[in-house]
Amino acid sequence: MSLQSLGTQMLRVDAREVPVELALHPRARRITLRVDKARGTLRLTLPPGVSESEGLRFAGRQQAWLRRRLSELPQAVPFADGAQVPVLGELHTIRHLPDARRGVWRSAGEIRVSGEAAHLPRRVRDHLKREARREIAARAAPLAGQVGRRHGRITIRDTASRWGSCSARGDLSFSWRLILAPERVLQYVVAHEVAHLREMNHSPRFWAVVDQLIDDVETPKAWLRRHGASLMRYG
Structure with a gap:
């Protein structure tokens, strides 16, 4: 129950x-x-x-x-002008440019945001979600091909309990906050969930599939154990 x-x-x-x-x-x-x-x-x-x-x-x-x-909880980092936010592990400074009229874009180590200040947090969050979807989708399809499978729908969520999941139908779900982690960590989580398209378990056979998809498993796993909770403080 x-x-x-x-x-x-x-x-x-x-x-x-x-x-x-x-x-x-x-x-x-x-x-x-x-x-x-x-x-x-x-x-x-x-x-x-x-x-x-x-x-x-x-x-x-x-x-x-x-x-x-x-x-012991990490200090919150709101999405605000001047805040530093990692994108694929590289720190970027949020810069509010109200008159630019270009939406949100990254340039020279900055996340530049046009429009009214009241909309800045939502626009940064939406931008990071789009970046997460783009980066994850670009990795999922070729990895699925390597294991002879095709994945279903990709969903981007804000989950607190898991970084990714794979349904019995082959649909994949990921936390958008993976875009904040180093690239090798995002790559590992995508490989982990794609491996479930072959093995819906965590048996030795499953980890053998993961090893086929990514060279280094232990380093990103260790990073998530040590630093994963800190990604929740952004926004």
């Missing part, structure tokens, strides 16, 4: 109000509290018979632990 969402409450940690996502797990035996590093929120899971108020009191008693864990 799956988690049942109970909505979101706010919890005070020192002078800070932190969102807490509450969920009921029918097989849980105790209250669990964890920090979602990707979104900067808390997840409070309750077993049957424990009320939301009791769960929130439990969370409120964990001030020292929460203070320490929240302090």
Whole structure:
């Protein structure tokens, strides 16, 4: 049986109000509290018979632990004029050029954005999504050809729990935030999901297919373990 969402409450940690996502797990035996590093929120899971108020009191008693864990979260980087954002691992500075009338484009280490300042965050985000789709699509088709398969639809999402997925029908889904990672990391994730077109598992046969598609598997895997959560702080 799956988690049942109970909505979101706010919890005070020192002078800070932190969102807490509450969920009921029918097989849980105790209250669990964890920090979602990707979104900067808390997840409070309750077993049957424990009320939301009791769960929130439990969370409120964990001030020292929460203070320490929240302090470890990477600092958010809003999409704003002057902010530095990586594109395929290379830092670019967002530059607002309100009168340029060219949309969004990259040049000389900058992401240049025309139009009104109020639209800048959305325009940067949309631009990065388009770049992610372009880079991923350009890699997926030839890799699928190498394993004798054809992929289905490619979907670009903003997922917090996984970088990519492959459905039983061969449809591929990826996080747009891969465009922020180094090129070899994006290439690895695309190869990983394309390999599922042959092997819908993580067996030795699956990893043998991945090894056919990409020379270095361990380096990008290690990068994602160490730095993947930091990509969630942008925008």
